[in-house]
Amino acid sequence: MQWGSASEFFAMGGYGLYVWTSFVATALCMVWEVSALWRRRVAARAEQRAALLGGTDETTA
Amino acid sequence: MLQAVALHCSRGERRLFTDLNVKVERGSLLAVVGENGSGKTSLLRIFSSLLPPEQGSVLWEGQDIQQLKELYSAELTYIGHLNAIKDDLTPLENLMSAMSLTGESCSHNGAKEALEAIGLKRPIHHLPSKVLSQGQKRRVALARLWLSTRPLWLLDEPFTSLDTAATGVVTQRLHTHLQRGGLAVVVTHQEVALPAETIQRLRLTG
């Protein structure tokens, strides 16, 4: 373990800004991608359900 | 002989026709009729090999046209609903360049005779096509039929914007073609005045 303290860890030897921007940006992109996919899936299934509901309406009515 | 085997076609979400089977023998004409959007043009484009069929196949003399490729192209004359003529060229230039494109080059005089046969008089031959009326432009496109040596004709609404006289001339030309052992598929909403035994009707319901 090479870090004496938490603040030393976050400072990254003076390069903290660059290192953490990179890692945080990557994490944000991935989280955003997963959440966007989740939203897309929910929307697609809702649309599918609406289509199927419409279909059953016709047959039962 | 042209044969469609179990053709399916859908555009986007809409199913146009399913399991379509039809056979066109030499010396006969297939008239494809149906409402707008029933898939008449799509069927013709499948026959022409422009549109690959989703399912099923089209056979020419028993062979799949997807495999024949250019050999099949050398058997057909296709006139779509677009006239394929350039506004900046004269009717004569249009006809001659269309023929040289398909590899059936024709002489200057041959082209003139074809244009005259469909009722375009000599003075018109040298005007730019943009001054022609819709009917005259259609005639320029159809003049190819007088020069075509191909056995299979695929025509999309050939009689659109033609007057009665021109319709009669084109019908007569179709008749000669069939008598010589040619075959044709014509998409039309009009009656084709040909002997009943040579015509086969296909109604697409969409």
Added chain:
Amino acid sequence: MSTGINWLKYSSPQAFYPLAGRLIPWFACVAVALMGIGLYMGFFVAPTDFQQGEAYRIIFVHVPAAWMSMFLYVVMAVWAGIGMGLNARLSFMMAQAIAPTGAMFTFLALLTGAMWGKPTWGAWWVWDARLTSELILLFQYAGVMLLRTSIDDMRRADRASAVFALVGVVNVPIIYFSVQWWNTLHQGASVSMATGSKMASTMLTAMLLMTVAFWLYSIAVILARARCIMIERESLPVWDEKAAVIQEAVEAR
């Protein structure tokens, strides 16, 4: 077209959809676990680089992102090629599903590259062969996606973007070579990206772990996106999902 019954079975969306659904959690879990181990190795085990100090730790995301961006483009082009050759819907759907993730990794590679370049080279951007190729790669991803969205007819959109993806796969190596060639002409303008110093084995391990994690993450995300695309495209799905949806619909009454 007869390509064997087995192939047809797996290539149908109906068979693929539930299979992908079962695989996604596994890929996602392993990806998260490996990412955790990789980050731990990267930050707590790997030593400080004696030349670049702590800034070098950016390579633990930069290099995997850059590799994935190029790898995914090739995979996308392969699916596009298979789609064109066999006229298989599933292949086009896969190609469509890959593009956004590939573009995201390309963007991340450029961003983290700039973050690495500023402290190391003193410049955010250098006209180096790798950076330039990566930039062009981003444009090509954008081209593939924009071409797809601007064509309404699905079949045409699939095939047109496939042609462009295949053309692009020829282009990227040529660009890489041409920029390298160009740099030899404009000497002094560029800085070599080769670090020279030998990497400690723990650094390499951390980087490889992160790469595998990114790879598994990509698979999970791409499969999930492919499933979304299938639901969106197939107007009447015939998969197990359908039964569940009908059940829900009936209950909703």
Added chain:
Amino acid sequence: MSGSNMWEAVSGIVRRDLLLAMRRRSDAAMSVFFLVIVVSLFPLGVGPEPAVLRIIGPGVLWVAALLACLLSLGRVFTADYLDGVLEQMVLIPQPLAILVVGKILAHWLISGLPVVLLSPLLGLQFGLSGEPLGVLVMSLLLGTPTLSMIGAIGAALVLGVRGSGLLVALLVLPLYVPILIFGAGAVTSSMAGIGGEANLSLLGACLVLSLFLAPWATAAALRIALE
């Protein structure tokens, strides 16, 4: 039989397209005017120092030539697509790729060749002379056909697509990068006294490569557009 027919079809296409360009001279002239204007704007923007102009000259001329080619891409297939001639072309009994070569050749003769012919004059504006000027003409002579060929792929892909003008730029410009680098590089290295031969041979290699690949890709894209 097919060899002579093929030649007839290609030369027929080229002759027809040239005839059409003669009927509408303003279309062809526009891309040349565009080139001249863009190139003339740069000295006004960066200042008249001959030393600076000499340095940026090759790059400016090449970028301008590239943009002029890009602007003219809309003309390659669009008119034929709209009036139905393209359908007829796809249905001729020759490989479509051969015909595409004819279309590209015609496009180059109409919009590429004038750029090549005009380039010595424009080079003079930027203080190029002697060998570098010759290399500039040579590089454009080798490079502009490649630009037309790569551009044809993009033009075919966006046929009938909304916003096609901008889209084609986005698709094609990344593919133009190597040509730009080798083309401008040839002139720069000739000015530096290294001689432009290496870059010119690379341009030639690109030309050969695109001659093998681009017509097929364009033909595939055209068939897709017509389905």
